[in-house]
Amino acid sequence: MPYPVHLTGSRVALREFRADDVADALLIVGDDQVTRWLSFDSRTPEQTRAMLDGAVERARLEPRDEYYLAVTPLEDEQRVVGFVRIGLAGVKAGKLGYAVAAGHWGLGYATDAARAIIRLGFEELGLHRVSAAIGPDNAASIAVVERLGFSREGVLRDHVFTNNAWRDSVLYSLLADEWSAQAQRCTAKRS
Numbered sequence: 001m002p003y004p005v006h007l008t009g010s011r012v013a014l015r016e017f018r019a020d021d022v023a024d025a026l027l028i029v030g031d032d033q034v035t036r037w038l039s040f041d042s043r044t045p046e047q048t049r050a051m052l053d054g055a056v057e058r059a060r061l062e063p064r065d066e067y068y069l070a071v072t073p074l075e076d077e078q079r080v081v082g083f084v085r086i087g088l089a090g091v092k093a094g095k096l097g098y099a100v101a102a103g104h105w106g107l108g109y110a111t112d113a114a115r116a117i118i119r120l121g122f123e124e125l126g127l128h129r130v131s132a133a134i135g136p137d138n139a140a141s142i143a144v145v146e147r148l149g150f151s152r153e154g155v156l157r158d159h160v161f162t163n164n165a166w167r168d169s170v171l172y173s174l175l176a177d178e179w180s181a182q183a184q185r186c187t188a189k190r191s
Contacts, residue, residue: 001064001120001124001125003016003017003059003060003064004032004059005059005067005069005117005118005158007069007117007119007120008074008116009074009113009115009116010111010112011073011074011107011108011109011112012071012072012073012081012082012112012116013071013073013074013077014069014070014071014072014084014113014116014117014134015069015070015072015077016056016059016069016070016082016177017052017055017056017059017068017069017070017083018052018056019049019052019053020053021052021070021080022045022049023047024070024079024080024081024101025048025051025052025080025083026043026045026048027044027101027102027103028033028037028080028081028082028083028095028099029043029047029048029051029099030043030045030048031101031102032043033047033062033098033102034099034101034102035162036092036165037099037135037138037141038097038099038139038162038184039097039133039169040109040130040162041162041163041172044102055089056121059127060121065087066083066085066086066087066088067113067117067120067121068083068084068085068087069083069084069085069098069113069117070082070083071083071084071098071109071113071167072139073109074182076126080104081098081100081101081104081109081135082098082100082101082104082109082110082113083097083098083099083108084096084097084098084113084114084116084117085098085117086117086118086130086167088125088127091099091128092126092127093127093128093129093131094121094127094129094130094131094132095116095130095131095132095133096114096127096130096131096132096145097132098110098113098117098141098144100113104139105140109160110141110144111139111144111147111148114144114145114148115148118130118148118174118179120181122176124149126181127176128175128176129174129175129176130173130174131153131165131171131172131173131174132143132145132150132170132172132173133156133159133169133170133171134161134170134172135169135170135171136155136166136169142170142172144170144171145174148174149174149178149182150173150174150180151168151172151173151174152172153172153173154170155168155169155170155171156169156170156171158169163185164165166182175181
């Protein structure tokens with residue numbers, strides 16, 4: 001997939017991060033209300049800048065080992081309201097992650113962004129499996145992956161250390177043939 005990546009869904013666009021996205025990114029990764037659900041603690045402005053600098057640098061690697069993209073509303077691709085990531089790990093496998101700023105929860109942005117990057121993973125990158133590890137209390141995120149057809153596999157005990165405590169993660173996965181079957185059903189419904 002050539003750099004820069006730009007994807008669109010029905011509600012959001014996904015684009016590469018830029019150095020000037022720090023203020024918007026801080027509203028996500030610097031907000032305890034959001035990071036409560038993530039695998040890392042809230043970040044400072046300096047840590048957020050370093051995170052974005054790293055994302056910009058890794059986006060240009062060949063071969064690329066992750067797609068960490070800014071989530072923007074379709075109508076305003078300058079304003080970052082979230083992020084979505086698929087990290088390439090193992091043989092034809094990817095790990096999904098996403099977050100949306102608290103002020104934009106409930107608008108379908110996470111589902112739309114995840115769907116777009118999963119499509120990239122299966123249809124462009126040739127992945128066989130995409131997994132997501134989600135905190136067991138994160139009902140909204142569990143609803144996102146279940147809506148996208150993921151299956152629950154089990155619990156990873158004491159999987160991440162965040163907010164000064166160990167947290168379990170519920171592991172979900174989606175396989176390429178399941179994704180293809182969903183796409184075919186959607187196409188048949190539109191016909």
